[in-house]
Amino acid sequence: MSSGSNLNLALRILATSALVAAGPCDIYASGNTPCVAAHSTTRALYSRFNGALYQVRRASDSTTTTIKPLSAGGVANSATQDKFCQGTTCLITTIYDQSGRGNHLTDAPPGGAATGPLAGGYDNLADASAAPITLSGKKVYGVYINPATGYRNDQTSGIATLDQPEGMYAVLDGTHYNDVCCFDYGNAETNNQDPGAAHMEAIYFGSGGRKSHGTGSGPWIMADLENGLYSNNQTSGINANNPSQTSRFVTAVVKGKPNEWAIRGAASSAQKLATYWDGPRPQGYQPMKKEGAIILGIGGDNSDGAEGTFYEGVMTSGYPSNAVEDAVQANIAAAKYAA
Numbered sequence: 001m002s003s004g005s006n007l008n009l010a011l012r013i014l015a016t017s018a019l020v021a022a023g024p025c026d027i028y029a030s031g032n033t034p035c036v037a038a039h040s041t042t043r044a045l046y047s048r049f050n051g052a053l054y055q056v057r058r059a060s061d062s063t064t065t066t067i068k069p070l071s072a073g074g075v076a077n078s079a080t081q082d083k084f085c086q087g088t089t090c091l092i093t094t095i096y097d098q099s100g101r102g103n104h105l106t107d108a109p110p111g112g113a114a115t116g117p118l119a120g121g122y123d124n125l126a127d128a129s130a131a132p133i134t135l136s137g138k139k140v141y142g143v144y145i146n147p148a149t150g151y152r153n154d155q156t157s158g159i160a161t162l163d164q165p166e167g168m169y170a171v172l173d174g175t176h177y178n179d180v181c182c183f184d185y186g187n188a189e190t191n192n193q194d195p196g197a198a199h200m201e202a203i204y205f206g207s208g209g210r211k212s213h214g215t216g217s218g219p220w221i222m223a224d225l226e227n228g229l230y231s232n233n234q235t236s237g238i239n240a241n242n243p244s245q246t247s248r249f250v251t252a253v254v255k256g257k258p259n260e261w262a263i264r265g266a267a268s269s270a271q272k273l274a275t276y277w278d279g280p281r282p283q284g285y286q287p288m289k290k291e292g293a294i295i296l297g298i299g300g301d302n303s304d305g306a307e308g309t310f311y312e313g314v315m316t317s318g319y320p321s322n323a324v325e326d327a328v329q330a331n332i333a334a335a336k337y338a339a
């Protein structure tokens with residue numbers, strides 16, 4: 001054996017052992033499509049991350065505390081929240097960005113939406129204890145979005161703008177949804193207004209069907225591209241490849257680059273994602289006019305009538321390959337989301 005092949009073998013072993021501990025954002029980075037935003041109240045999304053996952057504020061004295069992973073790369077230390085919030089109630093005030101870019105999510109400001117329970121005002125914050133689940137057998141909390149609840153960041157760093165490529169995924173509660181606009185996670189307008197088609201590229205989850213939608217009565221994983229929820233490149237009709245979701249935990253994927261975009265999804269326990277759409281943009285959406293804000297639980301103009309539950313999600317720089325996304329999905333399955 002030459003020393004060269006010994007070296008190759010050593011590198012392969014190193015790569016394999018690194019992969020065992022890799023978190024979703026380590027996997028995206030290995031495909032040269034790094035996370036530029038990484039949000040979760042349930043776990044670290046990098047194997048080395050041990051900073052603040054989220055902040056809660058309690059009603060009794062309006063003080064705050066932060067919840068971190070139990071260990072680097074681990075699940076959230078929910079006991080911190082339980083102890084801090086005992087005998088009172090807590091709201092989630094900040095969902096921190098684990099990517100290091102400072103793309104934290106806080107209370108969504110007023111937007112241009114003419115309808116919605118809080119039209120014209122700041123959104124509500126999520127009750128920190130409203131979405132308890134287990135992850136790897138340990139109790140953690142999701143972000144329970146009621147109508148009029150939402151999070152946003154209008155001044156981001158590194159998020160795709162205009163026609164730049166990006167990817168995103170979110171793990172959601174497949175049984176918590178409605179048909180009102182819009183339970184979204186992803187790229188939106190920086191001024192909270194709706195200037196027209198192609199200014200957004202976000203995951204949508206629910207049973208609203210403004211343009212094309214999936215089979216059955218929903219809920220569906222679709223894309224909010226602004227002025228429309230899309231299941232494919234059609235402005236009406238049914239995408240036979242996009243099924244109603246039936247699982248308690250759902251992984252939703254949307255990605256886009258010039259002349260191509262895709263919707264993928266699966267039960268969060270599945271080993272691989274299915275592709276529901278992969279093709280050209282709808283008419284009027286090429287090139288995209290992405291602005292690079294980040295929203296959670298609302299539409300781009302702060303339409304805030306939707307409901308849903310968010311557990312974890314990221315946005316990437318660059319268009320991730322299906323293989324990288326499938327590796328992320330295998331990591332999510334191994335993390336074992338359970339009700």
Ligand SMILES: *[C@@H]1O[C@H](CO)[C@@H](O)[C@H](O)[C@H]1NC(C)=O
Pocket residue numbers: 233234279280281282283
């Ligand atoms: C939609 O995409 C298909 C390819 O998958 C293409 O043949 C068709 O022309 C597109 N339709 C529109 C309205 O862009």
